[in-house]
Amino acid sequence: MLVRLSIRDIVLIERLDIDFSAGLSVLTGETGAGKSIMLDALSLALGGRGAASLVRNGATQGQVSAVFDVPKNHPARAILAENALEDDGDIILRRVQTADGRTRVFVNDQPSSVTLMRDIGRALVEIHGQHDDRALVEPSAHRDLLDAFGGHVGEADACAAAWRLWREREQQLVQHRARVQAASREADYLRASVAELSQLDPQPGEEIELADVRTAMMRAEKVAAEVKDAQDVLSGQNSPLPQLASLLRRLQRKSAEAPGLLDEVTRSLDEALIHLDAAQSGVEAAMRATEFDPQKLERSEERLFALRAAGRKFSVPVDDLARTRDSMAADLADLDAGEEKLAGLETQATAAREAYDRAAARLSELRAAAAAALKKAVMAELPALKLDRAEFIVEIATEPDNRTEAGIDQIEFWVRTNPGTRPGPMMKVASGGELSRFLLALKVALADRGSAPTLVFDEIDTGVGGAVADAIGQRLARLSSRVQVLSVTHAPQVAARAATHFLISKSGGKESVSTGIAEMDRAARQEELARMLAGATITEEARAAAGRLLAENAGA
Numbered sequence: 001m002l003v004r005l006s007i008r009d010i011v012l013i014e015r016l017d018i019d020f021s022a023g024l025s026v027l028t029g030e031t032g033a034g035k036s037i038m039l040d041a042l043s044l045a046l047g048g049r050g051a052a053s054l055v056r057n058g059a060t061q062g063q064v065s066a067v068f069d070v071p072k073n074h075p076a077r078a079i080l081a082e083n084a085l086e087d088d089g090d091i092i093l094r095r096v097q098t099a100d101g102r103t104r105v106f107v108n109d110q111p112s113s114v115t116l117m118r119d120i121g122r123a124l125v126e127i128h129g130q131h132d133d134r135a136l137v138e139p140s141a142h143r144d145l146l147d148a149f150g151g152h153v154g155e156a157d158a159c160a161a162a163w164r165l166w167r168e169r170e171q172q173l174v175q176h177r178a179r180v181q182a183a184s185r186e187a188d189y190l191r192a193s194v195a196e197l198s199q200l201d202p203q204p205g206e207e208i209e210l211a212d213v214r215t216a217m218m219r220a221e222k223v224a225a226e227v228k229d230a231q232d233v234l235s236g237q238n239s240p241l242p243q244l245a246s247l248l249r250r251l252q253r254k255s256a257e258a259p260g261l262l263d264e265v266t267r268s269l270d271e272a273l274i275h276l277d278a279a280q281s282g283v284e285a286a287m288r289a290t291e292f293d294p295q296k297l298e299r300s301e302e303r304l305f306a307l308r309a310a311g312r313k314f315s316v317p318v319d320d321l322a323r324t325r326d327s328m329a330a331d332l333a334d335l336d337a338g339e340e341k342l343a344g345l346e347t348q349a350t351a352a353r354e355a356y357d358r359a360a361a362r363l364s365e366l367r368a369a370a371a372a373a374l375k376k377a378v379m380a381e382l383p384a385l386k387l388d389r390a391e392f393i394v395e396i397a398t399e400p401d402n403r404t405e406a407g408i409d410q411i412e413f414w415v416r417t418n419p420g421t422r423p424g425p426m427m428k429v430a431s432g433g434e435l436s437r438f439l440l441a442l443k444v445a446l447a448d449r450g451s452a453p454t455l456v457f458d459e460i461d462t463g464v465g466g467a468v469a470d471a472i473g474q475r476l477a478r479l480s481s482r483v484q485v486l487s488v489t490h491a492p493q494v495a496a497r498a499a500t501h502f503l504i505s506k507s508g509g510k511e512s513v514s515t516g517i518a519e520m521d522r523a524a525r526q527e528e529l530a531r532m533l534a535g536a537t538i539t540e541e542a543r544a545a546a547g548r549l550l551a552e553n554a555g556a
Contacts, residue, residue: 001484002125002454003090004067007041009059010097012506012515024480026495027488027517028528029504034515035488038504039127039458042066045093046125047118050103065094068124070453076123085110091124093117126452128439128460139425143367143411146394148450150370152363156407159359163405166352173345179331180338187335190328193314197325202307207318210304217297241276244269357400360408364398367409371396377445378438384471385437386464391416392438393423413442436460437472444475447482454484461491469493473553492532496549501525526550 007016012034029035044050045066055062068091070076080087086108094106095117105112107120147156248269255262311318334341371394378392393414400408415430415438416423423429430438440460443451461472469491477497479485489495501520508514520528529546530538 001069002066002486003069004065005038005042005045006063006065006067007038008064009056009062010041010044010054010064011037011056012513013037013041014056014514016515016517018502018517020484020486021500022480022484023499024477024485024487024497025500025502026498027486027502027504028490028495028532030506030531032506034506035504036458037515038517039456039488042125042456043127044095044097045117046121046127047093047095047105047114047116048121050095050097050101050114052097052099052101054097055099059099061096061098063094063096065092067092068454070124074123074453076120079116079120079123080108083112083116085112091120093121093124122452124452125454125456127456127458128436128443139412142394142413143406143409145446145450146367146370146374146411149374149446150366151449152366152370155359155363155366159356159363159407160405162352162356162359163403166349166356166403169345169349169352173342173349176334176338176342176345179334180342182331184335184338187332190332190335194325194328194332197310197314197321197328200306200310200321202310202318202321202325204319204322207304207307210300210307214297214300214304217300241273241280244273244276248273353403356403360403361400363407364396364409367396367407367411371411374445378441381441381444381475382437384468384474385441386468386471387417387434387437387441389418390434390438391419391423392441395423433463436462437464437468440472440475444479447479451483454486455479457485457487457489459488459490461489461494465491466493473497477553490532492529492546492549495525495529495532496546496553501528503528522550 001022002020004020005016005018007013009015027035027038040048040054041064044054045064068076070091076091077087080091092106092108094109096104096106098104103114105114105117107117144156147153248266251262251266251269255266307318307321310321314321314324316324375392375394382388382390382392393416395412395414397410398408399410402408402410413426414423415426415434417429417431417434426435426438436457437460440457443455457476461469464472470493472491473494473496476485476487476494480499487494487498495501502517503520503524504515504517506513506515526543526546527538529549530542533545534542
């Protein structure tokens with residue numbers, strides 16, 4: 001239920017904090033005091049349309065916060081979980097509206113979207129009024145309300161599950177049939193392609209490996225001739241190494257005869273021979289490295305070119321050739337085993353459709369029974385609401401061939417306001433006052449089934465008085481035993497039945513006006529009821545009548 005509403009700088013409201021309790025709470029006040037502003041502020045916190053005009057004159061922004069206390073298993077908490085929003089206590093919806101038209105949304109103090117706030121708000125609060133077009137007057141909600149009233153939500157869920165299974169089986173059948181048909185048209189091409197690729201047998205990474213081998217062998221081929229020339233010079237018949245080695249030995253023998261004279265020469269020759277010997281070894285190693293098999297190069301090139309040609313032919317990278325082959329082979333397998341598998345899928349789809357048809361037919365029977373019971377319950381409420389000549393109708397259009405997730409029934413609440421007139425959708429046929437009373441009768445019949453935990457009724461007693469207003473008050477009080485009810489009212493008969501009575505008033509002068517709200521004690525309530533009964537001039541008779549109203553409804 002709604003436990004607290006905080007408003008800052010919205011229209012005429014500068015600062016308000018209102019604590020609500022369970023049961024029936026009424027809001028009264030003179031015309032123009034700001035009752036509609038309170039509901040506009042609440043609507044803003046529930047995801048309603050924002051506007052710069054809502055911001056109090058002179059303020060840069062306005063803000064509304066609504067705090068709700070609901071059970072752990074409430075649908076609103078499921079919405080929080082689906083959107084990964086923190087949920088460890090009260091649900092807090094906060095809306096900031098700036099004077100330049102921008103708006104910011106917070107759910108449990110986490111930035112969010114207006115759409116999400118609206119979804120949560122609808123699960124928490126229903127607003128009903130003469131011109132409201134959101135709550136019970138939405139035909140899209142009537143089927144769910146009837147299911148909730150009849151207590152067959154489980155059957156509705158089972159029907160929805162059967163529908164989803166049937167649609168899944170149908171989709172599998174359609175997809176497989178399309179694959180088989182496509183494969184059949186290309187069967188010869190597929191078989192030739194699979195044979196060609198199977199013979200080629202491409203391997204992942206093979207293109208890069210072959211390209212690297214080819215590059216290395218071609219590079220070796222280019223330097224092989226120069227390396228051979230170097231080998232001939234260093235190791236061939238004309239190699240200078242034997243002559244230099246012989247020269248070094250002769251000079252070493254003569255160096256003893258002329259001490260110091262040839263030492264530098266022999267040392268240099270010795271070092272030169274060492275370096276030349278190392279160069280000779282290096283050349284021989286290079287020769288071994290540059291040795292290659294021309295046939296291997298040719299085979300590598302042929303393989304590489306064949307892979308790339310296949311890639312171009314099938315319009316895929318070389319590395320995807322194996323997957324292409326496997327995909328084509330799978331298509332062929334579908335073709336070869338297609339008829340058998342197709343027959344199996346057709347059987348499954350037919351069985352799933354028949355299971356859905358049984359579930360939908362059973363659900364349709366339950367809805368018909370629930371519709372009769374709901375009509376009886378609503379009709380029982382109408383005479384006291386001065387709608388004794390009206391008729392409430394649950395219009396059910398059953399189309400077995402129009403299978404939907406919600407079943408085969410289109411359901412809408414209709415009314416006939418007078419005998420002999422044409423019935424039609426409640427929103428279109430009923431006048432403003434009639435619509436409000438139809439909605440109240442319907443909510444009483446539905447009780448807390450399919451209902452938000454907080455119901456707001458905006459002046460649904462407009463245009464009625466006396467016994468009808470008292471009947472409205474009785475029904476609001478009955479509703480409040482199951483859900484929290486807030487009512488903006490001009491009827492003292494309604495206000496007298498409230499557990500909590502708030503007075504909305506306007507104060508200030510020519511320069512500035514502000515709307516305020518206060519919870520009233522019994523004496524203040526009696527004075528307010530007297531004003532509602534008498535008008536501008538409160539008489540003692542009005543006070544006495546107000547006292548009797550309060551006394552009659554004490555503890556009601």
